[in-house]
Amino acid sequence: MRAVVIGAGIGGLTAAIALHRKGWEVEVLERAPQLEPVGSGLAIAANALKALDVIGVGDEVRKLSAIQGTAGLRSSDGKWLMRTTNDRAVATFGDSIVLLRRATLTELLVERLPKGALRLGVEAGFGAGTELGAGPVSEVGVDDLADRFGADLVVAADGIHSAARRALFPGHPAPIYAGVTAWRAIVPKPEGVVQTHETWGRGLVFGVMPLAGSEVYVYATDVVPAGSTFADERAELVRRFGSWHDPIPELLQGAEKVLRNDVYYLDKPLPAMHRGRVALLGDAAHPMTPNLGQGACQAIEDAVTLAATAPDLEAYTRARLERTAMIVARSAAINRAVTLTHPLAVRLRNLGVRLGGKLSPDLLLRSQAPVLGWEPPAASWSGREPGARV
Template sequence: MARAVVIGAGIGGLTAAVALQRRGWDVTVCERASSLEPVGSGLAVAANALKALDTIGVGDEIRKLSAVQGEGGIRRSDGRWLMRTTAEAASARYGDSVVLLRRADLVDALSARLEPGTVRLGAAVSRADPGSGLVTTDAGELEADLVVAADGIHSPTRAALFPGHPGPRYAGITSWRVLVPGGGLPGQTSESWGAGQVFGVMPLAGGLAYCYGTDTVPAGGGGGDQRAELLRLFGGWHSPIPELLAAASPDAVLRNDVHHLVEPLPAMHRGRVALLGDAAHPMTPNMGQGACQAIEDAVVLAHVASEGTGLAAYTSARLARTARITARSASICRATRLRAPLAVRLRDTMMTLAGRLAPGRVTRAMDEVLGWTPPA
């Protein structure tokens, strides 16, 4: 039986583990944390990722756990709509809409499909040899025919495989994320743009609201009451943003500087080691495709590895696509960072005109991303 070692038990790593086990692999997941409590709060799973999850038997469960995005789009900080779209338009074009759920629910659904003992918690990996597939952990060595490095944005495995690569850079924005109980507004999903700032509201199942904000600030800040910071930044924006922030627990607010890969890697593998998700292509959150691309990576990698065509086929299938999406997300991020009043007015005017003159263009613009289909 072929053996795989997965480094990291995030969404990408767990998806890869499930996909490989379904194809008959003996899989061990090494997770340095002592529990599977997921970092993050809410998550959008788009049509492309749902198709990938269908191939491992998880898609329908995720649809049942989720709230479906209703009317959505982009607004100004005063609430005026700039662009709008609907879940029906996306479903008609791609066969699925975007479903919204807690990150923890997706992690639980994936881990429940793994064979008992697959995940080793508190198992830090110090080295993965691309030639032999030998993985060194603080609890001993593991032999593998395939090593899946899903060890995050600041992946030590990526740095070891490609020591000359510059790695991720600060994208110029810091993000805040929080779940608000009782704040869900069914069917009302929006992202609002101001001068260098963004605030998003996503309704989840069970009356929860997932809220996120970004601001153009220097990296390395933080500390203190982050809910108070959000109220300072967004408390004067349109309803229901101030009300949601007032209802949020200060202890539930997560703050992170956003990093992304400006220069794509030369490959997404080396020898027996394949990079996946944020380890391979960290991106800004502006397209909601970070987790979705990790899920795509996982099912494609399991397919390629099981077909025996070599990991070069994995790089061929994934590198150019993820590089394009990473670059496109970064370009949207740059648009949100505009602060000069004239530049902001011009940006908003162009978005409004695009939405009015070509209303279907908003949906069609996502064809390359959402129209993807997994390997047969």
């Protein structure tokens, strides 16, 4: 059977590899002329590591990553609100959370595609608005798209503002603005110990993730109107966070290339994650805020689940729709908490988090159990059990 994957992001590449391991002939279409290295990092949690083990990439990811170690939440003066350790994470979920460059994971996945499967600079045929394939969806129909590609399955992994999603569900509400814009950068690691943490202020968030080697991934969000523009993104970060606790000011000094994008999420879940022989995957199916660090992780889960269930896309929707809707809602709820700006509300929020951490040292991990405790589908993967190390 033949599958065409639209989009060479992490979800699309993982889906292509997983389907190939299940015996499918695969082709990946990417409209960009080349895969640019993206200057951002990723946290790959236990749930996604289990999925990467299924396709034989997990151990290589671990080898090239930093282990999260001690991590937690802090207030803008540097005081810890709540934290946990890697040992506790391993004891709870059977694996660490690892940190690496997004580009590193992309390269590992591209290397494992069958020869000639990736086609760059190719428009897949999704037009703007309601166009699908060679014409409007009312003319060509959904399954005709698969026929046009000569495919038994089309996997639409075309991102947050997915043209495929609009075409398959034209009446469904589009992703909405989460109220924040986000900055990302990879910077040199300063002297001394740098721990993974996220700091919460009044509507402001700053995250620090040490990567393998001599780099640190930093990210930040602030409450601003959608579409705001800034002449100097680094200067904006320094203005907002330059007086916060160490090592944030020093990290900002090393921020040469800063990426910024407004944050959108799908407030109302889709009625299904497929239509006909077209399956939606990752941000195309369930765009979410970054507050749980699960965007890429859920795309990876989608990919191995799709491969395990295809061509039965009803089973794919049953396995993924409710779970991803839950994670989108949880992440949005955290976003609402961190975007509080009233001083009293912020103090009460921080006090509640600090007391929760003191009363239950494992609260941070236990609250993540429904997310990180996921297991890959029980299906045959080249003679190995799901999650088995390579």
